């Protein structure tokens with residue numbers, strides 16, 4: 001085998017590893033990302049040849065090397081209030097509707113699936129805190145998960161640089177909900193207490209426990225191939241409460257799984273369970 | 287077209303900001319300290335002001351205090367854009383009438399998101 005062939009083999013193995021672990025398929029024109037990621041991780045580990053790399057990739061189990069490689073390949077891009085109109089819509093329309101629907105139990109469960117470094121669940125927590133009175137006495141549980149261990153570790157720390165904190169966040173909210181310290185801007189204890197962070201792969205099924213009234217799965221499905229998307233949608237479907245809502249990222253849809261989800265009219269990327277419509281008596285007689 | 291007055295004593299920062307502001311579809315004007323910015327505002331009031339803190343002749347905070355003292359000076363949105371990061375400074379700026387606050391260094395997206403927040407993008 002020539003050097004180029006060995007390199008190509010290594011790239012293919014990494015691409016398969018990424019797919020196996022996360023469901024992400026890198027098309028051939030995105031294979032440069034593998035080269036970039038490999039360069040960083042290999043330099044860090046002192047690995048010089050494609051042979052050595054292939055040996056490591058073929059070893060059973062994982063000494064942390066494969067994980068490091070996969071994490072280097074994940075796109076963790078996120079910021080506070082990403083797509084602000086969507087969060088404005090949640091705050092003005094969706095959450096008040098949910099407050100009415102769930103008024104009897106006064107319990108609200110939210111899941112941020114693919115939360116990256118925590119800005120998305122923190123945005124939800126800030127919205128709920130800022131709505132104050134409306135949620136007084138409610139039992140609110142926000143679960144935030146990501147397949148990336150390093151992203152979850154950052155999210156748990158809840159400390160953001162000047163650059164990160166001001167991306168999308170209004171200065172008033174920054175002063176209200178974060179404290180400035182030597183390491184950066186730290187989310188207040190009130191915010192942190194609202195969120196449970198867990199490392200979790202969306203392809204490995206729903207979290208145990210109660211179902212969710214609202215699931216945010218934004219800017220994640222677009223990276224998955226068709227097979228993995230189906231599995232991920234299955235996870236989301238079984239985790240969603242009967243009247244729950246699923247929120248996707250801008251430009252994402254689950255329309256190809258209309259047997260599972262239907263879009264909410266005028267809902268900025270919101271979906272509900274398809275089965276729910278069949279259960280509505282008015283529809284049955286119509 | 288909305289107008290943005292960029293107030294900064296650094297020519298480089300003014301150039302970078304001008305590029306971003308123009309990319310966002312606004313026209314840009316420049317001033318190199320608070321005094322010249324005040325003169326500019328008296329002649330023609332911009333829609334937004336991007337304001338540095340530390341400048342010779344007249345600082346950003348002195349400028350905004352003077353600007354907000356007159357009724358027409360309450361109209362423009364003011365976004366501080368500075369290397370002062372501590373909450374004390376930020377609170378002082380907000381109390382003086384600033385609408386938003388950007389900590390340098392910043393990029394186009396950050397500024398765009400801040401402009402969206404104040405209804406300017």
Ligand SMILES: C[S@@+](CC[C@H](N)C(=O)[O-])C[C@H]1O[C@@H](n2cnc3c(N)ncnc32)[C@H](O)[C@@H]1O
Pocket residue numbers: 021022023024074075076077078079082113114115116117120145146147148151200201202203217218219220223249
């Ligand atoms: C681009 S970020 C989006 C973050 C946030 N939801 C947002 O919209 O700003 C996508 C995140 O999905 C995570 N991810 C990718 N595949 C995943 C999987 N199979 N299970 C869980 N998380 C996954 C990545 O680690 C990354 O942090």
